[in-house]
Amino acid sequence: MSVDLSQFIPSFLEESFEGLELMESSLLNLEQGDDETINSIFRAAHSIKGGAGTFGFEHVTEFTHLVETLLDEMRDGRREITQNDVELLLKSVDCMRLLIEAIRDEQECDRTEIDETAKLLTIALNQTASVDVDNNETGSGTTNQQVTQNTLWDITFIPEHHLVQTGNDPLLLFNALADLGPITVEANCKDLPPITDIDPTELYISWHLTLDSAASEEDIREVFEWVEDECQLIISQPVKDQQDSQQPEEIVIDKQGGDFTSVSSASDSSEQVLASAVADNASSTLESTTTTKSQKQPSKTKADVGSIRVGxxxxxxxxxxxxxxxxxxxxxxxxxxxxxxxxxxxxxxxxxxxxxxxxxxxxxxxxxRMLPISFAFNRFPRLVHDLSNKMNKEIELVLKGEQTELDKTVMEQIGDPLTHLVRNAVDHGIETAEQRLASGKPAKGVITLDAYHQGGSIVIEISDDGSGINRQAVFDKAVEKGVVDKNTVLNDNQVFDLIFEPGFSTAKEISDISGRGVGMDVVKKNIQSLGGRIQVESEPGKGSTFKVNLPLTLAILDGQLVRVGSETYIIPLITIVESLQAKPEHINRVSGDMLLYRLREDNVPIIPVCKLFNIDAEHQRVEDALLVVVESDGQKVGLMVDDLLAQQQVVIKSLQDNYQQVEGISGATILGDGSVAMILDIPGMITMAMNNASQSQQKYGDIAKNLEGVMS
CATH class of the missing domain: 1.10.287 (Helix Hairpins)
Incomplete structure (x- = not known):
């Protein structure tokens, strides 16, 4: 019976992605002499390499070995930490991510960038080697002398019997140990049971190893850290001459072929056969699993698609x-x-x-389902680092509220809009160092990402201390594109909202970062699709803030139940401004049969829900009905309903998944009495009402023109 290692691949992928995030964030903060940080980066790379070797992912193992070697030179002091090396390692992290994503998606990745980065790593390592040789030839290479002073290490490795069942193969561990220097391996078979009692999924052998290497004890332990909880590991030096009473088989690692080669044997022949069978079983299990994993497990390796870590x-x-x-x-x-x-x-x-x-x-x-928003924020330090270098700007990224929790589904969908807003802050918001110094600001700009809870929603703020939004430039561009008339009077919020119009951009030059007039309208649409909204605040010379307001979850909604005729509808509580009994003196009729309600300083359009959805209502006149004033994207409207019912949390069911998309309806739910209630889509209803009013105005205009023709 063989062990199906593919069941452990999702765990390996999840831990690898976490390791890559740790490597990336640590590299961005790496400084000369920071031994703790460089060690944590090395351990993360080493764990990824060890796991990849266990599952036979050779491309990952080979590439990560180059990265690990470069990191090893840094932590041993043989190589100074330079900005060029940090950038090379960051690029290497990207390549490792590509390789691991290819494993997750079970497809080949484009190796152009990976091969190019591997060459750069090899060149960097060869440069270090040549320096060591030069130092050795001149007699001044103390670092090289230190490397060549090898120590004999005595290592006892006693694995638990179930080790191979967790996807670990001692052969791969010994091959990794052989990277540190020549090793001799002695297999102890004294615990082997009778052949009739052997379980091929169990491991009965322990090993005694001798390593001739300049590596430290910590280096050796790191080789075994993948199995440290599943074995007894004893490391000591110098090696003592000891002969096991069982005269165990002595094995030497042959790094050329990557196999065990027997050099002497005094064990009973049956024990040798059994030991070989158990060792071969572990190796063959690994090979058969890795070669057939795509056929046997087509969906299991889809990594974090259906998994979540819970405290x-x-x-x-x-x-x-x-x-x-x-x-x-x-x-x-x-x-x-x-x-x-x-x-x-x-x-x-x-x-x-x-x-x-x-x-x-x-x-x-x-x-x-709630996760800290740090899962979404963690991508931005690297993004800001790369963009600031590319644009020759000095920028500091400040993260706040990273432990604020958000539904996993919302978090996955908000990533792209946040990325565009951060890129926009780097490109349009923060000025160059020269411009900032000329205006009396520090050379380094600051971009802040903050998240906090507010009522039943989460607010994410992306702010910068840059030049702010040029109000007049935005208005002029909107007039040029025909979005607004030049005589239109708009307040600041209305002007700033113009930047979300499709194709709108004030950039003078088109770059690969921004300026093509695409993105901000998509940002707004994506946020609205999540039931959220976005607001812009800006002050010339001091900076801008984009405030994104989102529901905590897409699965449950706080709603107000209303009745229209015999139908019950649900209005999202977050959209409601107030509810009131309409007063006749505040009602005005305008062209196109549109009704307006004077609510303090605002003229609020009235939308009769019964007419919009073509149903019979109890109250046909506004004066007799109730108005629920709702707001979306800064636009207030009054929904005309017959009665207000209870407020309650409802579980959202998608209409699109179960039936089809219906204009003005965002979903449905089942009430306590078993009846179905529709959840109103406020932005969609406003759009429907505006379209109806526009059609009515056009109809009345056509009638007026016809009358003028008849009269003349």
């Missing part, structure tokens, strides 16, 4: 709540036996407890 505290809370629910259910079941009116009070109390337990359980389950 133990959240799981414990969920278990406790389930326990409370079981107790409540048991109590109610007991009440059901020989029920009479004297138990009404206890039944009511039990139902209230059931309601409370259910609500807490729902909230606890939703918290499982």
């Amino acid at each position: 133990v505290d959240k799981v414990d809370s969920l278990i406790n709540l389930v326990g409370e629910l079981v107790i409540t259910q048991s109590m109610l079941s007991e009440l059901g036996n020989d029920f009479d009116l004297s138990k009404i009070e206890r039944l009511t109390s039990g139902l209230e407890q059931l309601l409370q337990n259910t609500k807490e359980l729902q909230e606890s389950v939703m918290r499982i």
